[in-house]
Amino acid sequence: MSRSVWRDAGFRGALACLALGASLEFPRGARADEGMWTMDNLPLSQMKSRYGFSPSPEWIEKVTKASARLALGCSASFVSQDGLVMTNHHCANECLQQLSDAKANYFQDGFTSRSQPEEPKCPAMELDRLDSITDVTERMGDALKGKEGRDYTSAKQVAESALEKECAGSDTKKWRCDIVTLYHGGRSALYRYRRYQDVRMVMAPDQNAAFFGGDPDNFNFPRYDLDMAFLRVYEDEKPAKTPEFFAFDPNGPKEGQLVFTSGNPGSTQREETLGEIGFARDITIPFVTGMLSTMDGALWEFGRSDAQHRVMAQEEIFGIENGLKVYRGRIPVLADPKLVVEKAREQADTKSWIEQNPQRQKLYGDPWKKADQALAVQKEIFVPYMMLERGSGFQGQLFSYASVIVRGVSQREKPDGERLVAYHDAKLPVIQDRLSATIPVYPELEELKLGLSLTKLRQMLGADDPLVKKILGTQSPEELAASLVSGSQLADPEVRLALWKGGRKAVEQSTDPLIVLARLVEPEALKLRHRMDDEVEAPLRQAHETLARIRFAREGTASYPDATFTQRISFGQVKGWTENGKAVAPFTYFSGLYDRATGADPFRLTSAWINARKELNLKTPFDFVTTNDIIGGNSGSPVIDEKGHAVGLIFDGNIHSLGGDFYYDGSMNRAVAVDAAAIIEALRVVYKNRGLADELVNGHL
Numbered sequence: 001m002s003r004s005v006w007r008d009a010g011f012r013g014a015l016a017c018l019a020l021g022a023s024l025e026f027p028r029g030a031r032a033d034e035g036m037w038t039m040d041n042l043p044l045s046q047m048k049s050r051y052g053f054s055p056s057p058e059w060i061e062k063v064t065k066a067s068a069r070l071a072l073g074c075s076a077s078f079v080s081q082d083g084l085v086m087t088n089h090h091c092a093n094e095c096l097q098q099l100s101d102a103k104a105n106y107f108q109d110g111f112t113s114r115s116q117p118e119e120p121k122c123p124a125m126e127l128d129r130l131d132s133i134t135d136v137t138e139r140m141g142d143a144l145k146g147k148e149g150r151d152y153t154s155a156k157q158v159a160e161s162a163l164e165k166e167c168a169g170s171d172t173k174k175w176r177c178d179i180v181t182l183y184h185g186g187r188s189a190l191y192r193y194r195r196y197q198d199v200r201m202v203m204a205p206d207q208n209a210a211f212f213g214g215d216p217d218n219f220n221f222p223r224y225d226l227d228m229a230f231l232r233v234y235e236d237e238k239p240a241k242t243p244e245f246f247a248f249d250p251n252g253p254k255e256g257q258l259v260f261t262s263g264n265p266g267s268t269q270r271e272e273t274l275g276e277i278g279f280a281r282d283i284t285i286p287f288v289t290g291m292l293s294t295m296d297g298a299l300w301e302f303g304r305s306d307a308q309h310r311v312m313a314q315e316e317i318f319g320i321e322n323g324l325k326v327y328r329g330r331i332p333v334l335a336d337p338k339l340v341v342e343k344a345r346e347q348a349d350t351k352s353w354i355e356q357n358p359q360r361q362k363l364y365g366d367p368w369k370k371a372d373q374a375l376a377v378q379k380e381i382f383v384p385y386m387m388l389e390r391g392s393g394f395q396g397q398l399f400s401y402a403s404v405i406v407r408g409v410s411q412r413e414k415p416d417g418e419r420l421v422a423y424h425d426a427k428l429p430v431i432q433d434r435l436s437a438t439i440p441v442y443p444e445l446e447e448l449k450l451g452l453s454l455t456k457l458r459q460m461l462g463a464d465d466p467l468v469k470k471i472l473g474t475q476s477p478e479e480l481a482a483s484l485v486s487g488s489q490l491a492d493p494e495v496r497l498a499l500w501k502g503g504r505k506a507v508e509q510s511t512d513p514l515i516v517l518a519r520l521v522e523p524e525a526l527k528l529r530h531r532m533d534d535e536v537e538a539p540l541r542q543a544h545e546t547l548a549r550i551r552f553a554r555e556g557t558a559s560y561p562d563a564t565f566t567q568r569i570s571f572g573q574v575k576g577w578t579e580n581g582k583a584v585a586p587f588t589y590f591s592g593l594y595d596r597a598t599g600a601d602p603f604r605l606t607s608a609w610i611n612a613r614k615e616l617n618l619k620t621p622f623d624f625v626t627t628n629d630i631i632g633g634n635s636g637s638p639v640i641d642e643k644g645h646a647v648g649l650i651f652d653g654n655i656h657s658l659g660g661d662f663y664y665d666g667s668m669n670r671a672v673a674v675d676a677a678a679i680i681e682a683l684r685v686v687y688k689n690r691g692l693a694d695e696l697v698n699g700h701l
Contacts, residue, residue: 032666033572033627035560036265038182038189039064040133043558047571051258053642062644064130065244067262067567070636071126071176071430075263076231077638078129079248079646082701083240084202085127085231087636088651089210090318092229095122095201097315098439105311110206112689116239116701119200119232124437126430127233128176128193130567136163136179140188150530152538158417164426165416167192172429179421182561184271185541186548191566196233196240197433203692204229205682206606211318212593214602218325219655221584221672223623224593226682227651228674230692239701246638246646248696252621252677253574253639253647255586261570261628261650261671263637265563268661271544272562274343275372277662281334283382289327291392291456296320298452302445312442326632326658333659350550367546374539381531383460388467388525389532393457394517395449397441401490402518404431405499407526409507420529435500441491451481467524471517487513565633572627577656577668586625590681591618612686620681624648625670631660639673648673 032050037043039060048054055063068076074091078084089096096106099120113119143159144152160179167177167190176193204210209226217223233240253259269277299317303310333339347368354360387393391403408431411423421427454477461468472480489495489512499506499515507515551559560568576586594613597605626639630653639648653660656668683693695701 033570034629034664034666036268036563036568036570036629036631037560038133039130039567039569040135040189041560042569043560051571051573053258059644062244063260063262063569063640064567066242066246066644067638068127068129069264069565069567071128072124073266073565073633075634075636075650076127077262077636077646078242078245079230079638080245080695080699080701081241081243082695083233083235083242084245084695085199085233086638086646086649087229087231088227088649089204089207089229090227090322090651091636092122092201092204092231093315093318095125095199095231096204096229098123099201100311102308106201106204107311107314108207110204110209110687111201112203112687113201114689114691116232119202121234122199122201122231123439124434125199125231126433127196127199127231129196131175131192131194134167134190134192135187136190137187139163140179148542149538150534152542153530153533154418156538157419157421160421161417161419161424161426163190164424168426172426173197176430177426178566180564180566181541182564183548183551184544184562186545186552187561195429196235198234198237200232200234202230202232203683203687203689205687206608208601208604208606209609209682209686212603212605213596215321215325216602218322219329219652219658221623221625221654221670222588222592223652223672224588224596225623225651226674226678228649228679245699246640246644247699248680249641249645249647249676250680250697251647252675253624253641255574257574257647258642259572259574259626259628259647260640261626261630261634261637262567262640263570263630263634263650264565264567265631266565266633268563268631270562270662271547273368273371273543273547274340274347275368275375276540277334277339277343279375279378281331283379285327285330285334287383287386289324292320292324292327294456295395295449295452296324298448302448309444312445329658330661333662339662350547353554354550364546364550367543367550370539370546371543374536374543377531377535381528381536384524385528385532387457387460388521389528393453393460394521395453396446396485397439398446398485398488398490398514399450399518401435401496402488402512402514403521403525404435405496406507406515406518406522408500409503410522413504432497432500435496436493438493443485443491446485447478447481450484451478454481467521470520484513484517490514563631563633570629572629572671574624574626575670576625577670584625587675588622588624589618590616590620590622590678593622594618608686615685617681620677621675622678623672624675625654625672627666627669628671629660629664629669630657630671634671647676649676649679 035043042055042060044054066078068078068085070076070087070091074087076085076087079086093107096111100106140159143155147155163179164177168175174195176195178191180189180191182189205226205228211227212224269280296317299313299320303313303317354364391400408423411419416425458468458472458477499510574586576584597603630650634650637650638646639650641647650671650673652672654670654672656665657670660669680693680696683689
């Protein structure tokens with residue numbers, strides 16, 4: 001998931017893919033089809049030598065401008081000149097949930113607009129299109145030179161603030177600018193995005209079709225998922241004109257064909273130290289898995305008790321259960337001795353290279369020691385930081401609003417360069433848009449989530465913790481949650497905006513119980529945030545800056561940086577693999593969908609699919625796999641060919657790709673995509689939406 005100020009998003013959305021791995025190989029540098037390459041540093045010679053194709057500057061420009069991302073996570077692309085956007089159903093879940101009401105469950109039953117005027121606005125969705133990348137490594141380096149700890153953090157905030165302001169200018173509603181750290185600090189880049197805040201729903205299939213096979217088929221292949229959704233961006237109440245788009249190839253790809261993905265992979269840890277990998281294995285993953293498991297059980301029981309409760313919780317349950325499978329799969333990957341041995345070998349080799357030359361020793365020092373010292377501090381503050389600052393102890397939309405308002409009004413009083421990055425002037429329009437969005441709030445669900453997270457807060461920090469005692473007083477977590485939710489008016493966007501615009505005076509005078517709670521928590525949360533920034537993040541970045549310089553000195557820039565939820569291209573081919581001595585074919589077909597259907601969830605087809613069987617061409621390809629290097633965040637990425645035509649839509653990876661956070665295995669790792677031919681066939685025959693199918697094929701309304 002994209003990093004955001006919304007605390008309740010901490011465990012949801014696009015998750016970095018990690019799970020069971022196959023036999024491992026860890027060669028130095030990128031090989032075969034490995035790599036998530038930035039748009040300004042594509043491996044042109046590697047593409048040419050392997051596939052005989054070298055993209056032109058015009059091709060790169062088109063791919064850059066036709067690609068997009070959803071600000072709260074996931075990738076997307078423009079697929080017509082009239083602002084039509086393609087992404088995954090599971091990336092549009094939040095919009096479908098928010099548009100649903102007592103009369104219509106669009107999350108479960110799908111949504112179709114028969115004409116452009118019928119397209120409803122998604123209450124809280126923003127789409128960003130990359131406009132430019134500017135290398136600001138030298139400027140950031142000059143600003144940070146010689147700085148340590150708090151001085152380093154402050155200098156970084158000032159430099160980033162100045163760059164973002166210059167980039168966005170006076171029109172922050174139109175432009176979004178982010179400083180992106182690449183190679184863990186070895187390079188800094190300024191990414192400028194064109195913002196679209198008016199995003200409307202066009203079409204999404206039923207959940208049964210989008211997630212056919214459910215958890216049993218998740219991260220497996222063959223698959224028969226129609227995990228697609230179509231949106232449209234608007235300007236001035238009219239469909240936006242998007243001249244750069246991916247023309248749709250209704251025939252889809254062929255086996256062995258060269259294909260590309262242009263998406264926004266969330267984060268990888270391929271460059272991290274052995275100590276950081278151990279921290280993830282021993283501390284982060286057990287904590288996150290425990291929190292997710294607890295919330296999953298509570299939400300499942302909540303949904304089971306009442307039909308309306310099930311509708312309220314369905315989108316969250318879907319995200320949590322998908323995340324749980326991913327996080328649980330990290331454990332065997334990180335415990336695999338091959339990974340540990342190879343990381344240790346790499347570090348020993350690099351240390352030996354440094355020690356061979358006194359000048360190198362003086363220049364580089366011991367970055368691993370610096371990283372380990374930072375990790376020791378992180379271990380000390382990890383639990384309170386996660387509970388208080390990252391909001392694990394205060395789950396729910398309403399407290400998320402309260403914490404953003406309370407922190408935001410105090411941050412805005414400071415000079416822009418002294419604020420936390422999320423509250424720079426260039427970022428404020430995003431926050432205000434979110435606060436003003438008309439998003440459904442379900443009091444019963446809010447009470448459940450807040451009560452359960454307060455219980456975990458007491459368990460994790462202890463009943464005798466001074467702040468816990470102040471928060472709970474003499475009430476139980478459930479009693480407190482009920483009184484906080486019932487007494488709050490933060491479900492009303494006008495109330496939220498009045499507090500946001502009213503500044504410190506309005507917040508200090510507010511008697512809204514959740515604002516009062518956020519004011520109580522904020523000093524301790526902010527203290528933890530500063531310790532994390534100054535004593536953990538700053539020295540870790542400095543350690544990685546050194547490691548990046550070492551890598552550049554030894555290998556040049558012929559490698560790709562870890563993923564950062566920014567636009568990347570990966571290349572590969574449509575290709576199956578061998579599993580236990582048996583060939584796994586690269587394509588599935590409509591005929592296989594009906595063979596797999598049982599009539600019971602998760603292999604149940606809706607009546608639309610049952611009735612359409614005789615009309616469908618059952619030889620139409622459904623899903624396919626490629627060797628493209630992807631992870632979480634790539635969901636919704638287009639699969640494109642050499643001509644820049646869309647031939648598919650990424651929605652998953654196979655089980656072997658789930659170690660992709662740490663390594664790429666070209667023999668087994670596969671990306672899974674919906675075939676363009678399946679999209680067109682389903683639209684025309686199953687969903688009777690010829691208008692949308694024609695727009696995809698023709699490129700305009």
